[in-house]
Amino acid sequence: MKKISKMLLAKNYFYVFISLSIISIAGCSQKPEVIHDLSQKDYTLINQDSSVVRFPGDYKGKTVVLGFIYANCPDICPMTTNNIKLVKDELDKKGVNDVTYVDISFDPERDSPSVLKQFADVRGINTDNFHFLTGSKDVIKSLLKDVNVLAIPGDTTVIGGDTAYYFIHTDRISVMDPEGKIRSEFKGSTANREELIKDINKIR
Amino acid sequence: MYIFLVLVSLINFSYPGKLEVKDAWLRPGGKGMNTALYFKVENKSDKPDTLLSVKSSIADVVQTHETYKKGDMMGMRKVNAIAIEPNSTFELKPGGFHVMVIGLKEALRKNDSAKFTLHFKNAGDINVKAPVKMEGN
Numbered sequence A: 001m002k003k004i005s006k007m008l009l010a011k012n013y014f015y016v017f018i019s020l021s022i023i024s025i026a027g028c029s030q031k032p033e034v035i036h037d038l039s040q041k042d043y044t045l046i047n048q049d050s051s052v053v054r055f056p057g058d059y060k061g062k063t064v065v066l067g068f069i070y071a072n073c074p075d076i077c078p079m080t081t082n083n084i085k086l087v088k089d090e091l092d093k094k095g096v097n098d099v100t101y102v103d104i105s106f107d108p109e110r111d112s113p114s115v116l117k118q119f120a121d122v123r124g125i126n127t128d129n130f131h132f133l134t135g136s137k138d139v140i141k142s143l144l145k146d147v148n149v150l151a152i153p154g155d156t157t158v159i160g161g162d163t164a165y166y167f168i169h170t171d172r173i174s175v176m177d178p179e180g181k182i183r184s185e186f187k188g189s190t191a192n193r194e195e196l197i198k199d200i201n202k203i204r
Numbered sequence B: 001m002y003i004f005l006v007l008v009s010l011i012n013f014s015y016p017g018k019l020e021v022k023d024a025w026l027r028p029g030g031k032g033m034n035t036a037l038y039f040k041v042e043n044k045s046d047k048p049d050t051l052l053s054v055k056s057s058i059a060d061v062v063q064t065h066e067t068y069k070k071g072d073m074m075g076m077r078k079v080n081a082i083a084i085e086p087n088s089t090f091e092l093k094p095g096g097f098h099v100m101v102i103g104l105k106e107a108l109r110k111n112d113s114a115k116f117t118l119h120f121k122n123a124g125d126i127n128v129k130a131p132v133k134m135e136g137n
Helices: A002-029 A076-093 A113-121 A137-146 A193-203 B002-011
Strands: A043-047 A052-055 A063-069 A099-105 A130-134 A151-159 A162-170 A172-176 A181-187 B019-026 B035-043 B049-055 B059-070 B073-078 B082-084 B088-092 B097-104 B113-120 B124-131
Touching: A043 A113, A043 A137, A052 A130, A063 A076, A063 A193, A076 A099, A076 A130, A076 A172, A076 A193, A099 A137, A113 A130, A151 B059, A151 B073, A151 B097, A172 A193, A181 A193, B019 B113, B035 B049, B035 B124, B049 B059, B082 B088, B088 B097
Parallel strands: A063 A099, A099 A130, B019 B124
Antiparallel strands: A043 A052, A043 A130, A063 A172, A151 A162, A162 B073, A172 A181, B019 B035, B035 B088, B035 B097, B049 B082, B049 B113, B059 B073, B059 B097, B113 B124
16 A cells, blocks of 8 residues: 555656656746837838848848947947857857847947948958948937937047047847847846857747 | 067066066957057055056057946946056956057057057056957957
């Protein structure tokens, strides 16, 4: 009798273990919740080659790793861009071809397409699948509001009579799914690239 | 002689045994744009020192800056000097203190290098040659 009870108990433990494993595996592979839904939005932007880009429509079907930068930033924004580049290098090595990489400037007054092209060029970034976008001040303002990215002109330096300004800004890398919904956000300059790749794989 | 020259090139400056600047590097930057210089200052003496200014012919303006956090946001501001405590190493590093190189006269790409003169209150001028690179590359 005792032997049968022990067997039933062991069987129950086994079922509980299997159930928890299934829940755990399902949880790991589940897409993160939507943070910002841009799927119905249509921002007209311009890329580093001066071509018009409809965002996010032109990226439909691709997962997008999205950074927010300004080209005059010497420290934080290059760290963000470099993190995206290193993630791209890693995924390219693995043959992942359904992910696109994008930096959006929150300094459209200074970040013209040629400035952004140079920003990419000096870093050895191939812009075939890593795009640098800018736009009109109003469109950028609207986009930043929709993704809750703040960029406020702050400290200044006077150079030859001209005043150069720097931003205090949100430090962000986002992951947008193929439908245009942002589902994951990281601190851009210090993003854990392994965690970022894990989220990209859940979302793509 | 060759070994001596190699050692000198690796150390790249010095205030005889007291203050050393190590591992200097800077980021790429476009012509007319800004970049940042990073390095470590090792103070082997029992007296404090202060980094007062940095000069270079590669840019219009060179200043010491620090990156700071305000809530979820990041900003950057000029600092007038950087204190180097006795018997310590101070690191200017990404996301922290850095030398802001403003208005590059020419673009700087990976594998280029640039010369800087660091002016310390006690150690005087220390010359540094920094290679251009990116983290993880």
